[in-house]
Amino acid sequence: MGGSAGAVAGAIGLGGLMTPALADDLKQKSKQVLFIWLDGGISQLESWDPKPNTEFGGPFRAIPTSVPGIHVSELLPNTAKQMQHLAIVRSLCTQDDAHSSGVERIQRGDPKNRGVVYPYFGSAVTKLLGANDSGLPPYVWIKPLSGGFKHQDAGFLGPKYGSLAFGDGKPPDNLLRHASVSDQDLTERAQLRARADKRYAASHRAGSTEANSFVFDMGLELMKRQDLFDASKFSPRDVERYGTHDLGRHMLIARQMLQAGVTFVKVNSYGWDTHGDNFNGSLSLVRKFDQPFAAMIEDLAASGMLDNVLVIAMSEFGRTPRVNGHLGRDHWPEAWSLAMAGSGVKRGIAVGSTSDNGTYVTTEPYDIGYMFHTWFNALGIDSQHTEYDNNGQPLPIAHDDCHPVQELLA
């Protein structure tokens, strides 16, 4: 497994990049990512690519946005007002219509099979952008229910690049300093432990002490940032703007994490798989997304953070134009949409079109590999000339046969 097969001494901190100079350059720009995952498949027809008054359009109307010529579903009224910051892609066409395999393939970029498990986008970005200065976990996942460290995200990069999930945005266990330990003791203990590890590393493989020091340093840093988990720190106005529902609260915590300097923040929302009652479902779900998403874009733009934060909102596929017998829409990877914004991305555009009734892509279809290329380039990483080094095996960072979509890049 990669990631820790460095030399005894002098292992490059960013170990495993073919172009270390590029990485140094990136560090200075402090790029970040906000990745909003709408698990189950948001209906593009009830969001980014409405087709009112067509055979499969459903009951909702399309509304104009702040960008003349671009319309979205009426279920996105707040987001419509932020369209000048956004880029919508309507021409996604991917391979997998199953959740269990589809989620993995999308989040790992579905590259060519080289016999390794590719990392999730978050793990990839953590590796490629390197450590940020915050001392906080680089890849954080805010999700409902349980938290914990998800090392599988990292694939061949090695467990260090997994995501740290905060269940319902709550802090991890044992974050509070124990009553028997003073701040001074904490500091002295850390120094003594670091010295012990340095001695051990002098005669053993570097990977073990790196991994151990990493989690202790992170633990101490996180202990200093209890405020990140303190909901009472949010202004009442923000709480109202983002919404008091799950996704609203989680997005506000995500903003907090981004402001604190976390490199990659993933927010999960569940329940989007509307095989039945799609229209009532979308009415509720899309609205829940619209409110905090628009607030986030507004805040990132106002603070100037949007220049360096790449925002992506997507699912594992779209939904069928044809409405089934349960008033629902089923899975449709053949033609679907996502929204993005921020670092390196053109603003106020809609790329790609689908047919009049929304069934197929009529412009150049984009598999997820194209998106990975585009996103890496938006972050300043040359996706076509950067490779991973998996214990000597060079691996492209995105699908060889795809390329960045120039239309989307600023």
Place this chain on the structure above:
Amino acid sequence: MTALKLFPKPAIRRRIFRGLVLLIVTSTGFGAASAGEELSARVDALIGAAAKGEPIGPACDDATFVRRVYLDLAGRIPSSQEATTFLASTEANNRPALIDSLLASPDYPQRMRDLFHAMLMERRGDNAEWTKFLEASFEANKPWDQLVREILDPDPDNEAVRGAAFFHTRRLEKVGQQETDYPGLTRDTGRLFLGIDLQCAQCHNHLFIDSYKQVDFQGLFTVYQNTFIRTDVKFPAVGEKVTSKKLEFMSVFDKQPLTTGPRIPFGQEFEIPTFEKDQEYLTPPDPKTNFPGVPRFRALEVIARELPVDSNRAFVDNASNRLWFVMMGRGLVNPLDQQHLQNPPSHPDVLQAVGEELIATKFDIKSLLRQLALTETYQRTSVLTTINDVPPADSYRVANEKRLSAEQIMNSVFVATGPRDHSASIEPPPAAQPSTDAKPVPTADEIRAAFVKAFGNVPQDPEVEFSPSLKSSLFVLNDSAVLDCLTPQAGNLVDRLMNEPDPSAVADELYLSVLTRRPTVDERAEVADYLAKNESRRQIAVTNLAWALLASTEFCLNH
């Protein structure tokens, strides 16, 4: 050979000839007890030859050895007293003697119980009957094939072994509204007892492992999809429906309908007998008691009879590979459940030799672990500077660092911080504060659960590589389960250190108790320095020193 002429009948002559051959073969050590002595030497010769002249590290020093072998065979570090005794001994065969005494100690079955619980249940939860089954099995040094047989076809009528059914029943439990995970149970049987992961062969022949066919998965699946959890008894127990017809299946690619009866992967299919109506049950079901009945033909019985046998190459190789992994820190086939032609073992001859030994000793686990512990390969240093090289992990030119399980870490924390002389049973320290309603003292089980939660992987994720987590670091930083061990109590580590006036002796006692070795000159100086700076708060100073070593990489690895 002249003797044969006295027996003209060809059949008898053949029998005697065969007997003579067997005698010759046996006496040359093939499959006899004397072959046991050779395994360790054979392994070292093969590992040495495979190194092809590249530098090989020397034996580890005694301090490293005593710590390593205690952890592997007793599941804990030695107490400072045990370490002192071993390090002071001048006997030539002190290492083999220690190995034998650990294998005979009561710590050994507990260590094996914890090890195989984690390996076979992968943190899916605990069960008292299952724990009892495992511990009793290792107390009796039950052969591996018998252990597996008892798991594959659990006997509900035998109180001592019925807990083996937990392997099955935990995996048959429904999670929320999800379907019963028969494929998962099928897959795990393949992974854990045959070293093959057939997950991707459920719906079609495996796309890149040529030898894994869909029928390999489906043949095993026919067995498990007919099982269920018995609800008429309080202990874990598996019931089986009547198997009357073959399973139909089809590849998602070529859509050709196929059928199979129960089948061991890579093996033959077993006939499903037909019975007269009302004759399918050996013991008929009883609706009054909910007893599900016992069918006359039980696929589990067939699997248990046919899978764990010495003629099943995959079974033998898996056992060899996993026991090798326990001692050497890496499977000869890696990952442990990916055995196939395109993923060959790093040392096929070593795997073969270990397999032969297992067959010869009738799957004697203790005997095999002993042989492996006696090898130079096992006793090699892990220090890279001895050869000034960073060899690949699968070369064994230096010893591999091994991840410590949650249980090993817990036991070791107790021993490190406890009294100098540690009894054979591992216990948490006596409570620092008396129990109150607001803050009750946690039970030993609760403390164990806390360690497992902090250091264990998520359920179903095999614990193979060293993967420290934020969870484990925050646990060591702030959890009472660890920090209570550092409050001074009569005779424990912090108490002894506090009351030792000589800083050099403090360093000695500290390093021996926690890291099972003597401090270096620099380390001794650091301790003296730190104590001098903290004269007025000695208790805190020694506590900080002890904590730092407990949190260090050196402590939480088996190096």
